[in-house]
Amino acid sequence: MSRSNPAAGRGVARIPDLAALTSYLTNSGWTVEDTDGRTTMWRPRRTGSHDPGAHDPIRVVLPTSQHVQGYDDRISEALDALSFVEQRLPKEIADDISFGGADNVAVRLTPDAPAGEAPLLLAYSAISALKNFVVASAAALDSPSLVLPPRRPQRAEAYSSQARLSTQSGSFILSLALPLADIYSDESGDSTPPGQDALVEVPPQPFGRKVTNRMLTATRKARQLAEEVGEGIRPLSSFGDFTPDAPNATELAALSSLGGPEHDIYQIRFAKTPLSGGAAEPALLRVTPGQQRILGEAADYLRTRQPRAGVTVTGLIVRLFREGGFGQGEAVIQGVADDSGEARRYRVELGEIDYNEAVRAHAHGLHATATGDLDIRGTRRSLRRLTSFAVIPGLDDES
Template identity: 35%
Template structure:
């Protein structure tokens, strides 16, 4: 147990009961008994068969020994969590937020991590948050998300904060403050659920996506098939999310665990146990991401380039066209994209090839290995010299 300092004792006086209760609820403590001006709260751990941890929470700041009672509570929490009272006090002062904990297992002393492991873990965590936010704002499932993300997704990722590391190997703690939920209608519909703030919706989608990714990877390993990845797309699973989970593991492909803590101001009723991603699942996640990109591809993309090949079996009718170009708003890498065009679009492609005009093709892109193909072409436009 870490003894509380004089400065921390003074700070305890300014800690509101509501902040203390929010902190306890978010970390699994439960109400046990009401004493009027105080409440007894308990914490039971799954691997501890002894008596529960207990703290007494003063409910009125006007009581004479309020400061001392909060100080006693802080010392107990410090012993249970293995953290300094100052860290707990600081966290109690934070606004309502959802938390995500990434527990790595790098070699070396507990509480440290090699730089080569930490950098990809942070980048993967950022990509994971981005994929969850993009799935939340999308109007339909996106097995492969576009590279250019909506501004709301960028704003969300920018709002995610990293906190101090936790005890237990190396734990990255991230949290997202919850904004005010959307205004409720004056006359809500019967049985209508209250709307949640956008940040909570992303947290939910993130948890669902990670759980589905793990389940798809486990079934892939057990059945030697990648079919299950596509079945979970409706729940927020995407190639981007799978790639982010792989990236977190770094080059050494070390396993890790993700756990979630929900703001006590907006409780989550269902159980959300931690999700472990072991080494045996990482290869399946990587292959699943490739399969999603190959089979389901990217929807509504635009390719800009020049027509380099034309072929059709009859003078009139559809034909095969190859365009050498790049994906607009996504990347500058040159690639060759094959497509089947109807008569009208094929004639435009022939004109562009003859006169040297660029074209913009709109449709859904699939990639098989290094071969890219445009499916369901919805637009074919010539870009004249003056354009």
Template identity: 80%
Template sequence: MSRVNFVNEGSPAKAPDLAAFTNYLTSSGWILEDADGQTSMWRPQLSGRHDKIRVVLPVTQRVRDYMERIDDALKALSFVEQRLPEEIADDINFGGADNIAVRLTPDAPTGEAPLLLAYSAISALKNFVVASAASLDYNSLVLPPRRPQRAEAYASQARLSTQPGSFILSLALPLADIYSDETDDSPPVGQDTLVDVPPQPFGRKVTNRMLATTRKAQQLAEEVSEGDRPISSFGDFLPDTPNATELAALSSLGGPEHDIYQIRFAKSPLAGGTAEPALLRVTPGQQRILGEAADYLRTKQPRAGVTVTGLIVRLFREGGFGRGEAVIQGVADDSGEARRYRVELGELDYNEAVRAHADGLQVTATGDLDIRGTRRSLRRLTSFAVIPGLEDES
């Protein structure tokens, strides 16, 4: 059996710069307590059970043991923040990043996983991020075939790594995205400036959405499993209801066999709040129900912005004027499958459909795809046009 093997030495791939580390401490609520020309000592601003914890940094990066001192400082922060040192290092290096980690449970040595499981989990993580980011701008239980550009661009900013353990995929999600309002002359992270993170940056909204929908999906899956609610309850559009792509991603994180997995959400203190990481355990039974729910939504819920291209094979209207119905034998851009689609047309478009049918020309129509049993209809058309033939182009 093919396996993927990741090696992780247990320390950050890139130790943060000293200036970036200092700015992180200041921005996340630490106070400089003492400096003696060789080191600086920091304490938490808020009093409590971490009163005795101190972070000690050298005053220059040119000391021999810089890596060791940074490693000790990250471990101290890790104890206070209840995050892994690697997660905090990513947070600092990104200038603000939340973390989502997935612990898989393959029947394989530590650090190894079957290729199909690793591929399924990584693909699902990417789809999960894109779907949650897209949902911030698009309220629908079934996302359009073309994802919003901002969602795809944000997913490309995320960074995947592995952590020590059975098989852990760790995803760093930057708080800011390339669409954030930033001035061109903003100094880069690491210079003498505090980390400038807005109160509710785009990345934090994505993290909050992913956590909320995971909890909601688990709740609904349990209620369906116990017979308290039907699978159709996933179609009730309520706050935090996951869309079909999010459901499919949560179903696929456990791989083709739906192995049990844990998913952990750890938030950066740079965007406010000191919430402890949230750890959720998704069972095989829940994963199967979530997959069924995704299929249900995709077959029962309208899909917006679907374009069908094909030939007119049937026409009908009562009388010689007015609105009418046409059937297009064609391919939808969201599935690539050749099927028949019914469309209702106004008089002008219907007359164009008659001409296309008589001349054997293809048409293109865009609207909301509605599937009921084997019947497919495009409703609320936004466009309808006849594709010119060669004789029309001469």
């Protein structure tokens, strides 16, 4: 994860096929400068977004056949050259080629253990947090809310299963390859399944790149807010100010848990493939123990204070009220919400038909279920904008 020596602690890079590596060079800004029939020499193309001549001395030499002696050594040297130019690890580039386009998110943990080892509890916490972070950021693309609904979008869950986790030597580094394309994507018009050794023509903003950008933006914003809260510049409630880049509660909890139960300091590094949107220098962020604790508190604050969409409550009707004998009224359900598992009282506003059903449920001791947006005001919890209300039939109703 060192920018000055990206090959340090790189692990073992998978040796890609010659055709896949050649395609990668072509699509990531390299051009053939010379060929002698046995080898091809490649140089970086100059573009307006780069310092002209910054990498002029760098050349990548490839054999013209994959069956030459020493092929693996020559390709390893090529990956080392690419690593220097892109400021990414050779293994990250090999994963990029293998996926047909993949960004990388790596987390360096700092356990009191020999290099390459970590306590099981820390490793489990970090891996679980990484998975939750990917799902939360992918879900945020379709659910712009400070508290995600209990049921995550299927696309977000499916995308997280495509990510590939590996470890690198160093303190203890978890490296996550995030493919640009997901199984729902038809943007490229390519039929190659994700994960095969084939490169596709990648659109400027594929789903995977949107996830990477969201994870990076959420991390930067979360660190900034945590630092300001820690210095007393802003209150914890500032995490509840909704903006397009505001991290949601699940992202905050994940960033808080990456350092493990003891909140050990960690670094998180985002390295983007040049196959989508051009080359970009990796971003390296450091999250301190104090920031992690504030992020955990912020996640709890959002989950207990912020409205939540699509919450289902099931329980007994314990109170009813309406003015007059007809029209809408209020019911109170003593039950459990599916997003928290907590047994509390929830108020719901019902139309006349549903209110009459609630009266029947109360009279016969039947359970009712309601789904809506959970609104919390102090100790008062209400379900608003109901999408469903129903009385669960008892044994007598089924006979």
